[in-house]
Amino acid sequence: MKKAAVSACLTGERCRYDATDNAMPDLLSRLKERGYEIVPFCPEDFAFGSPRPTMDLVAYPQGLRAISNRTGEDLSEPVMSYAKSFFDRHSDIALFVGKDRSPSCGVCTAKCYDQDKKLVSANATGLMAAEAKRRGVESVDAEAYLKRES
Numbered sequence: 001m002k003k004a005a006v007s008a009c010l011t012g013e014r015c016r017y018d019a020t021d022n023a024m025p026d027l028l029s030r031l032k033e034r035g036y037e038i039v040p041f042c043p044e045d046f047a048f049g050s051p052r053p054t055m056d057l058v059a060y061p062q063g064l065r066a067i068s069n070r071t072g073e074d075l076s077e078p079v080m081s082y083a084k085s086f087f088d089r090h091s092d093i094a095l096f097v098g099k100d101r102s103p104s105c106g107v108c109t110a111k112c113y114d115q116d117k118k119l120v121s122a123n124a125t126g127l128m129a130a131e132a133k134r135r136g137v138e139s140v141d142a143e144a145y146l147k148r149e150s
Helices: 025-033 043-048 076-089 127-134 142-148
Strands: 002-007 036-041 055-060 063-068 093-098 110-113 119-124 138-141
Touching: 002 025, 025 036, 025 093, 025 142, 036 093, 043 076, 063 076, 063 127, 076 127, 093 127, 093 142, 127 138, 138 142
Parallel strands: 002 036, 002 093, 055 110, 093 138
Antiparallel strands: 055 063, 110 119
């Protein structure tokens, strides 16, 4: 059976920053109809728990970083470490479905800011989604998946 990594909040897990979910039963049904086994993931909940302060992607010369909106702390390393470990453990993932606009899971809809917190892009790739892409895993935002598969 093919495996799809799916943002856990989309599966109904209450792992968003505010300890709620973004359940998308239509997405899960569509994936199952197409023969996918769903493998949920949430790097932010794993690293920081829920609820937690929000973070934004910020562009630096060395690349995109996830910065806490509360403290200004760079939270990138735990997210990237989780992503690498997840894909090492699940090397057979065929599809990555990320939560739109997430700084971790957004495939091409994450907002990215400059160091003065001015929006520079609404089409950035979140840190975990970037790891999926680096490994050659087909990657798509949840809303785009539903549109293309309808």
